[in-house]
Amino acid sequence: MTLVRQAAGHPGGDTNSPDLLARLLTLGRPLVMGVLNVTPDSFSDGGHFFDPAAALKRARRMVADGADILDIGAESTRPYGGAVAVPSAEEIGRLARVLPGAVGLGVPVSIDTMKTSVAEWALAAGAVVVNDIWGLQRDSELARVVAQRAVPVIITHNRETADPSIDIMTDIAAFFSRSLDIAACAGIARQKIVLDPGIGFGKTAEQSITAIARIGELKSFGLPLLVGASRKRFIDKVSPAPPDQRLGGSIAAHVLAVLGGAAIIRTHDVPETVQALRVAAAIRNAL
Numbered sequence: 001m002t003l004v005r006q007a008a009g010h011p012g013g014d015t016n017s018p019d020l021l022a023r024l025l026t027l028g029r030p031l032v033m034g035v036l037n038v039t040p041d042s043f044s045d046g047g048h049f050f051d052p053a054a055a056l057k058r059a060r061r062m063v064a065d066g067a068d069i070l071d072i073g074a075e076s077t078r079p080y081g082g083a084v085a086v087p088s089a090e091e092i093g094r095l096a097r098v099l100p101g102a103v104g105l106g107v108p109v110s111i112d113t114m115k116t117s118v119a120e121w122a123l124a125a126g127a128v129v130v131n132d133i134w135g136l137q138r139d140s141e142l143a144r145v146v147a148q149r150a151v152p153v154i155i156t157h158n159r160e161t162a163d164p165s166i167d168i169m170t171d172i173a174a175f176f177s178r179s180l181d182i183a184a185c186a187g188i189a190r191q192k193i194v195l196d197p198g199i200g201f202g203k204t205a206e207q208s209i210t211a212i213a214r215i216g217e218l219k220s221f222g223l224p225l226l227v228g229a230s231r232k233r234f235i236d237k238v239s240p241a242p243p244d245q246r247l248g249g250s251i252a253a254h255v256l257a258v259l260g261g262a263a264i265i266r267t268h269d270v271p272e273t274v275q276a277l278r279v280a281a282a283i284r285n286a287l
Contacts, residue, residue, distance in 0.1 A: 015108045015128055021152040021192060024068060024108070025224060030258045030277050033110065033266040034059075034067035035230065036102070038094050039076040039086075052097035059102045065271035069129065069264075070102055072122075073112030077133050077201075088117045099125050110154070116141040123149050133201060134158050135179040136186075143186035154194045154226055155179045159202025168207040169214050172197050176221060194264065196226040199253075205237035212253055215260040228266030229253035230273075251276045259284075 017023060024031055036059055040050045049055040059070055074094035075086040086094075091113065103109050103126030110129035111122035116139050119130050128151055135155040136143045146153045157172045176195055183193060195218060197211040208229070218225055235241065235249030247269055254265045255276055267273045 015103075015106070018150060020108060020128055021194070021224070025263060027068075029281065030262065031068040031264045032066060032270060032274055032277070033069040033071050033226070033228075033264055034062035034065075034270045035228075035266060035268045036062070036070055036072045036098070037076065038072065038074045038098050050094075052101075055098045056101045059098070059105060062270045063105045063107055066274040067107060067270045069108045069110055070105070071110040071112050071129075071131055071266060072099055072102060072127075073131075074118075075113065077112075077114075088115050091115065091118050092121045095122060095125070099127065103127070114138045114142070116145055119145055123151060128152070129154065132156060133198065135175060136182045137175075137179060143182050143188060146183075146192075147187040150189070150192065152192045152194060153183070153188060154196050155183070156196040156201065157198035162202050162204045162207065164204045164207070168203060168210055169217055172211065172218065173220075176218070180221070190223070194224045194226050195221055196228065196266075199227060199229045200232040200234065205234035208232060208234040209238075212257050212260070215257055215262060219261045224263040225261055226264040226266060227254065227257035227262040229257065230267040230269065247272055255280045 036049060036055060038049055038055050049058050062070060072095065074091045076084070099109065099122060108129060109127045110131045111119055111127040112131045113119050113122065114132050114134045119142060130146050130151060131154040132142060133156045135157060155176065157175045197215060197218065199208045199211060203211065212227065212229060215225060215227065230250045231243040231246045235246040239249055250267065250269060251272060254267065254273060258265065258277060265273060
């Protein structure tokens, strides 16, 4: 998706619509997905929204600031290591205090999980998108649930460890091909799929930068692309800063990702990202 003239507009409507993804993508502008981590150990915010009241306040603020989708996760995946595995029951317990309230805010809610049981619970509670950082390749039953519920799924590239010797774009393409085969076998409609190159996941800083620079190559799959470069460590490699001071680098990466073809931007900083994308669109469309 290119930067286009329509800079405003909100999805609204029925968040349970069977054509939810298609409807969102016809808004004529990049979509902004707001990140809400209800964990005590998030790399990006240090657990500031583990408290349910704080989390719901944050969700309301993101919607008011222009988030098209809320992406809620209750297990830190910490793309650079150090994540602590959380049992499904605990993950669901964290979500139960926040997700139903977020669903009531009127924008689609995505569940960020790699566990079938958590996805099933979240979808029953009102979530309408599944965001799997292992691209349906970690939990063999997750694709079945996505197919049965006929919801959109975000397939994210990942690796157990970074390998600086590989061509990361070749690896991403091969990973996506495997995930798409899994999705097809499970009966997931192709039009329900979004691809995410997984900035920071199993990649060196240089490979994350390459994935953004060459994101246009992934348009060959003919599917919407999502980029989540928000506060990631590659920014620190270019311009040293702690996670909560990487706004400038996040915005630079996201604007360039949209110019390269990204249709959805996943961010912790919704108002700044919305503003940046609108201004970038206005400037580009003045040419």
